[in-house]
Amino acid sequence: MSEPTSPPSPNPAPTGRTGAPIAQRLPADHPLRRALHEEIHARPTESIPAPALVTQLVMLHEGTTAAAERAHLEALGVQVEPGLFTRFDVGATRVRWERHSEFSRYTFIEPIDARVLDAASPNLTRFKDLPENWMSAMPGRTIAGMQLVVIEEPETPVSEWVDRGLHWFGHPNVVGSVLGSQYARVMADYRLRKDGFIRFLVTGPRLPAARIGRVAARLIESEVYRMMALLGFPIARQLGATLARHEAELAELTRRIDDAQHDDQSLLGELNHLAANIESAIATQSFRFSATAAYAALMNSRINELRESPIHGLQSLGQFLDRRVTPAIATVGATERRLNGLAERISRAGSLLRTKVDIVHEQQNQSLLERLTTGQRMQVKLQQTVEGLSVAAISYYVVGLLGYAFKALQRVGAPINVDVAVGLSIIPTVVLMAYFIRRVKDRVIDKAFQGEARKAGMLSSSQPPSTGK
Numbered sequence: 001m002s003e004p005t006s007p008p009s010p011n012p013a014p015t016g017r018t019g020a021p022i023a024q025r026l027p028a029d030h031p032l033r034r035a036l037h038e039e040i041h042a043r044p045t046e047s048i049p050a051p052a053l054v055t056q057l058v059m060l061h062e063g064t065t066a067a068a069e070r071a072h073l074e075a076l077g078v079q080v081e082p083g084l085f086t087r088f089d090v091g092a093t094r095v096r097w098e099r100h101s102e103f104s105r106y107t108f109i110e111p112i113d114a115r116v117l118d119a120a121s122p123n124l125t126r127f128k129d130l131p132e133n134w135m136s137a138m139p140g141r142t143i144a145g146m147q148l149v150v151i152e153e154p155e156t157p158v159s160e161w162v163d164r165g166l167h168w169f170g171h172p173n174v175v176g177s178v179l180g181s182q183y184a185r186v187m188a189d190y191r192l193r194k195d196g197f198i199r200f201l202v203t204g205p206r207l208p209a210a211r212i213g214r215v216a217a218r219l220i221e222s223e224v225y226r227m228m229a230l231l232g233f234p235i236a237r238q239l240g241a242t243l244a245r246h247e248a249e250l251a252e253l254t255r256r257i258d259d260a261q262h263d264d265q266s267l268l269g270e271l272n273h274l275a276a277n278i279e280s281a282i283a284t285q286s287f288r289f290s291a292t293a294a295y296a297a298l299m300n301s302r303i304n305e306l307r308e309s310p311i312h313g314l315q316s317l318g319q320f321l322d323r324r325v326t327p328a329i330a331t332v333g334a335t336e337r338r339l340n341g342l343a344e345r346i347s348r349a350g351s352l353l354r355t356k357v358d359i360v361h362e363q364q365n366q367s368l369l370e371r372l373t374t375g376q377r378m379q380v381k382l383q384q385t386v387e388g389l390s391v392a393a394i395s396y397y398v399v400g401l402l403g404y405a406f407k408a409l410q411r412v413g414a415p416i417n418v419d420v421a422v423g424l425s426i427i428p429t430v431v432l433m434a435y436f437i438r439r440v441k442d443r444v445i446d447k448a449f450q451g452e453a454r455k456a457g458m459l460s461s462s463q464p465p466s467t468g469k
Contacts, residue, residue: 093108
């Protein structure tokens with residue numbers, strides 16, 4: 001009997017040239033394959049048509065949860081699916097939310113009038129499509145705020161463009177460069193304004209929406225990673241004085257190690273206390289210092305991706321950040337190396353002190369062993385003396401008993417001279433007594449050795465047998 005066949009699927013699996021379903025040609029997927037593959041599409045770059053205003057707020061978490069942030073977004077009247085990324089429109093404003101390990105980014109993209117470039121230091125804080133006080137109630141603490149204006153305009157001479165940019169920013173302290181293959185120009189001031197934002201200006205004659213999105217992402221992310229990298233700088237400066245004090249303490253302790261007048265146990269306690277303080281600092285700040293290096297590398301990567309060309313009379317963004325940020329990042333790296341180096345020096349000093357303590361203990365043990373050896377040698381001599389006296393005493397009593405025996409034999413008529421017999425018996429008696437005592441002593445020693453051997457055999461038999469492996 002043939003097995004029943006199921007009806008054909010309304011959506012059959014794709015097939016290859018042989019007609020077999022493609023999915024059947026592959027082994028089972030790794031549990032993380034799809035998640036890892038989709039990671040490159042998790043936060044797609046926005047397409048931003050010019051003219052536009054791109055505003056981004058970066059919020060440190062400080063105990064806030066992703067659920068609380070999604071609830072705050074839902075106050076805009078949208079449904080936010082579980083996850084770490086979402087985007088939606090509120091009126092004419094595109095809202096984008098991304099949650100990272102330490103911070104969350106809120107991006108707002110809205111159209112802007114191109115004539116805003118003609119005004120001097122205009123007010124760009126708009127958010128006209130967002131509810132009142134929604135921005136101030138955002139979860140977390142603000143670590144960075146950027147506003148990027150994108151204007152598409154005909155190409156103008158560089159000097160004229162620089163003058164307009166200086167007029168627009170309202171002050172001469174700006175940096176700027178030409179991006180890529182002359183397709184756009186960027187200017188920034190890196191000054192925190194009263195509204196809490198720094199500003200970027202991007203202009204060009206040919207600004208496709210996709211390209212604008214990539215440029216905006218690189219500019220904004222470079223500022224985000226700059227601020228995150230600098231979080232380790234105040235910690236490094238604060239640790240500088242502490243490390244200097246600990247280094248002086250270590251130098252003093254190391255000097256005292258070579259001084260025989262100081263108590264080694266007390267020195268070891270002080271050294272262990274210093275090591276505990278340094279290890280605590282390493283455990284507390286190692287993540288922040290490592291994060292600083294990672295964020296600095298990301299910042300440099302985003303700046304390099306802009307492919308800047310210099311503008312006469314202006315510093316480029318990369319030059320400005322290199323001159324102003326690199327020393328701070330180097331300070332953090334130097335502090336981390338200084339901290340780890342101090343921990344290593346403390347470890348070496350501890351090893352040196354423990355070696356000194358071990359040598360002193362070895363000398364004490366050697367002295368004690370010599371005293372024990374001398375005592376045992378004296379005990380052996382004393383025992384030999386006592387042994388000789390014992391032979392003499394026992395021989396005296398035995399010879400006395402033999403004298404009584406000789407007198408008794410003389411009384412019964414035996415032809416014995418008592419004095420001669422007693423005198424002749426002294427030497428044999430002494431020899432026999434010495435031999436007898438030696439045999440008794442050897443037997444006692446043999447029994448003691450046998451007892452120790454039996455104990456050792458019992459201990460060895462209690463151990464598990466060797467497997468030979």
